[in-house]
Amino acid sequence: MRQIHKAALAGLVTVSVILAVSAGMTMTAQETDAVATSDFVPAESDFACIRDMHAVRGFYVDNLLGDVDATLEVANSETGGTYPAGTIIQLVPTEAMVKREAGYNPLTNDWEFFELDVAASGATIRVRGSDEVVNQFGGNCLECHAKAEPQWDLICEQTHGCDPLPLTPAMLKAIQNTDPRCEAVELPADQQQALQMLQAFRAASGPKAD
Ligand code: HEC
Numbered sequence: 001m002r003q004i005h006k007a008a009l010a011g012l013v014t015v016s017v018i019l020a021v022s023a024g025m026t027m028t029a030q031e032t033d034a035v036a037t038s039d040f041v042p043a044e045s046d047f048a049c050i051r052d053m054h055a056v057r058g059f060y061v062d063n064l065l066g067d068v069d070a071t072l073e074v075a076n077s078e079t080g081g082t083y084p085a086g087t088i089i090q091l092v093p094t095e096a097m098v099k100r101e102a103g104y105n106p107l108t109n110d111w112e113f114f115e116l117d118v119a120a121s122g123a124t125i126r127v128r129g130s131d132e133v134v135n136q137f138g139g140n141c142l143e144c145h146a147k148a149e150p151q152w153d154l155i156c157e158q159t160h161g162c163d164p165l166p167l168t169p170a171m172l173k174a175i176q177n178t179d180p181r182c183e184a185v186e187l188p189a190d191q192q193q194a195l196q197m198l199q200a201f202r203a204a205s206g207p208k209a210d
Helices: 002-034 068-075 141-145 169-177 189-204
Strands: 054-056 059-063 087-090 095-099 111-119 122-129
Touching (some): 068 087, 095 141, 111 141
Antiparallel strands (some): 059 087, 087 095, 111 122
16 A cells, blocks of 8 residues: 555656656747847756867867857967857866857856866856856956956966966866866876875865865
């Protein structure tokens, strides 16, 4: 009797989940009709293993709307340019910039900034937004990235005019190579050493504010 009751309840739950999902889908379809197709909202599932993206010099790019060629064209241009909607750029697994639709926010050239938590199971969005997002060291993303010369569309690298990050190229490589969402790789000695220095630096700068 109890078993039957449980089964019936499970059935009911399933039905309501399906109803909720299909109601949600209908809403989304209606919303999509009303706006441009490029009006997308990045979701947690869009942030996967950093090394599965396309490597450009020291960082990684992709395009969540499928137009990776347009993204790569700007990334590889010697004179800069404006990244197309859907572009995602990451230097480290826990920070990302995603280009939203035109008009999302003129202050940020339509970039949305993300601070993420990453684990083997995937990414969780800790903070997202435009001018209010700060990184784990309390630095405001936009304040730094806005210092890039205008032709670089807020992308800093080492030579575009932003204040530098306190991370060496070996540290950055080591951070990229230890993204918990990617398959583990053996770190070369210089990257292992860089990681140890980074851990010592973090320990010395005290407990994190979170
Ligand atoms: C102290 C200034 C500063 C702050 C604060 C900062 N960044 Fe950066 N960011 C840089 C610099 C400089 C680079 C380039 C570093 C390099 O290539 O060695 C960079 C690189 C990046 C890149 C790779 C593309 C590029 O611009 O070179 C992304 C994506 C990024 N940062 C996102 C973020 C996000 C998201 C935040 C906030 C959560 C943030 N950054 C906060 C200075 C900063």
